[in-house]
Amino acid sequence: MELREATTEDGEAIRTIARRSMEQSYSLSPRTIDGAITQWYDEEVLSEKLDEDDTLLVVAEDGGEVRGFTESDLVNEGGNGDLLWLHVDPDYRGQGIGAELFDHTREALFEMGAAQLRAKVLDDNTEGNEFYAAFDFEQVGTDTVDIDDGSYVENIYLHADDIDVEPTTESSDPVRELDDGLYVNEEQVERGSKGPFLTAYTDPDFDEEHKYGYYCANCETLDNAMDTMGRVKCNDCGNLRKATRWDATYG
Incomplete structure (x- = not known):
């Protein structure tokens, strides 16, 4: 398995995997999924993301075929690196691709300047919450997110070793x-x-x-x-x- 930064040539594979992954894992209408894929990964948007210094897209490639990808942001230097998406083609789940992508992405964000990795998972996504627990992450809070006019609770995770790390802020008072x-x-x-x-x-x-x-x-x-x-x-x-x-x- 080769892990590398994405290029514009990976666009069609990224859109296909994101669509298939969302169809497999979310109870969302086809219209909502179509709108999400267009808004996040059409050719123009993807090209802009690849040009941003604080955005990281990593693909997992096997035999010349992309099997999964991550999208992450460096939110602030010395502070949070956010894992935004981790998608694996449903036909290739259970082979450790997600774990390899996760490890590689976390290390890359640290090299970019993040002090800690932050991740958010919908509360009712059992598989996602178990994924982070297996990597020794702990829930440190909750947030809400709007999806297609509905409001959902999501859990916020940090690695156990990072919980006491103080992110850089402009003020010493939070x-x-x-x-x-x-x-x-x-x-x-x-x-x-x-x-x-x-x-x-x-x-x-x-x-x-x-x-x-x-x-x-x-x-x-x-x-x-x-x-x-x-x-x-x-x-x-x-x-x-x-x-x-x-x-x-x-x-």
Whole structure:
């Protein structure tokens, strides 16, 4: 099995594997899956991702055929490396391809400057949660994600060795209080096209039930909008969190 960075020539294989993997693992309509594949991996979007320094796409190739791939982001130097997607062709699951991709991707993110690997898995994805447990990852929190007008709970994982690692933030205090009585979690960072998005809450304890929305650190505003695919766009500066993920799919 050869593990290497993806190229534009891998586009058709990436789209096919992502589609087949999602059809196998998600109870989503064909329309939703078609929209996701187009929004994430059409030729233009894929080409842009491959040109981004902080985005990593790795493919697993066997005998000249791509069997799986990962997509990851370096969110912030010295902080989080996010595993966004891990897809394996359903016909080749159970052969250790997912584990090889995972190990290779984690090491590559560390070489890019990440201090820890963060991953999110839908709470009802038993296979995905068991995958991380087998790699000695521990659940450190929860989040919510919108999928096709529905809201789902997802579990946030860090490796046991990384839980005590402090990600780099602009402030030594993880809590920032805004003028309108909201509180921003400086350690809950999501990558944006112009600057990070931070999660805002109505309570400084950051309970999930008090989650308010996203705070654009680029222009320091809460004026943003999210579509049904999870894409967040700041209405003031155009900062964009692309709809790259719901949770990872394993095999």
